[in-house]
Amino acid sequence: MPDQISNGMRCNEFELLLTDAIDGVLTGVGLDRFQAHARICRTCGPLFAEAEAGRNWLKGLTEVEPPASLVTNILASTTGVDTQRLRATAGSLQPRISWWERVQATLFGSVLEPVWAAVRQPRFAMSFGMAFFALSVGLTVAGVKPADLREVSLRPAAIRHSYYNTQARVVRYYENIRIVYEVQARLREVKRNLAPAEPGLKQSRPAKPKDDKNDTTQQPEQKQERNYSQIDDHLILASAPLGPSPSVDDLPVVSVTTYRRFV
C-alpha cells in the first residue's frame, strides 16, 4: 500500500484503523478523518468497502452442525486408549487406588480385555460352535454317553489302573498288527541265519575228544530236548522211549501245545 497522505491521514494509519472502523469502535474525530481519507484515497477507499463486504459475507456463514458420532468417537479415541498414560502423567494428583483395584485393572485391562475382544468376534463364535458340534457328533458315533462319565472313578489308584490298562491294550493292538508280526518274524529269521553258533549251547556242552566232537548221535535224548528248549522260538519235540524199535501201534500218542511268544 502506498504511503500517501490524504486529508491529514497516511494510508498506513488508515489500515491500522480499518478494523476499528469496521468493528464500530472508531468514533469522533478519528472516524471523521478516517471517512474523509476513504473518500479521497483511491487505494484505501475500495479497501474499506471490500473489507466491510468480506466481513458481512463471513458473518452470514452459519455454524456447522458436527456429526452425531463425533463426541463418541473422541471419547473412544482418548479415554479408550490413553487413560493409564494420562493417570501416570497426573502423578501426585491421582487419587489413591487400592492394590486390588490395580490388579483388577491390570487383569481386565491388559490380559482379559484382548482375549474377550477376540472371543466377541462372530468368527470365533462360529468356529466354537462348529467345534462343539463336531465333538458331540463324534462322541455320539463312538457310543459315549454323558451318563457313562458319572461312573468314571477319579481316585489316583483307579486312574493309574486305567492308564496301565490302556497302555497294555495299545501294546497288544500294536503287536497283533499283521505287518508288525511279519517284520519281527523276518528279522528273527535273518538273525538266526546270520549267527554262526549259539554261544549258550557251546558253553553248556562238556569237553569231548577230538575224534567224536561232531558226533551227537550218542548223546541222550533228554539232553537234546533241553538244548532245544533253551531257544525261545524252537518247537518242543516229543521223544520216543529208548530201547528196541517198537512197532507203530506201540508208539504213544503225544499231543503238544505250543505257546508262541510274540515279543
Added chain:
Amino acid sequence: MEDVQVVAMLVRRCIAGDSAAWEEIVQTYSRRIYNICYRFAGSGDDAQDLTQEVFIKMYRTLPSYDHTKGAFVTWVTTITRNLLVDHFRKGKQDRMTDSMDTSASDHEDAQPLSEQIPDQSAPPDAHVRSREVGETVHAALAKLSPELREAVILRDLQDMDYRDIATVLKVPEGTVKSRINRGRAELARLLQRTYRQVM
C-alpha cells in the same frame, strides 16, 4: 465466555482421571473445534478427523495447561491451529491456494468459484439459496492463503478478540489486524468475481 475457576477445576479433575470431567470438556469444545477445522480444512471428513486429533493431543498435553497463563479456550484454539497448520503443510495445499501476496493478474487467471458450485440459475426457495450462498462463501474461504484464512476464521467466525488471536497465531496484534483486513478484502473480491460470472 468461560469461568476460569470452573474450567481450571474441570481440568484438574480430568488430570486426576475423572472421565466425566473429560467428557464435559469434549461436549463443551467439540462443536467449536469442529467448526474451526471445517472452515479451515474445507471438508466434513477432514474436519472430523482433525477434531479427533485435536482432542487426542489435548488429552495428552492436558497436564501442561496453566490457567494463569491464559484462558483454556485460547489454549485449545492454539492446539487446533497448530495441528491445522501441520495438516496443511503435510497436504502441501499451499501450492493450490491463492494468496493475497500474489498480483492482481494472477487472480484473473484463477479458476472461478462458479465452477465449484452447483448451478444457481433457479433456486427453488430462499433456504436453498441461502445454503448455496454459504457454500460459495465457504469455497471462497478455502481459496484464501492459510495465514489470512486462519485470521478471519478466528475473528469473524469464532469472535475471538485481537489479543487472543495474536497469542494463538504468535504474531503481533498489528499483524493480526492487517491479515484480517486483507483476508476480508480478498474474500470480497473473490465473491464479487464469482457472482459477476454467474449473473
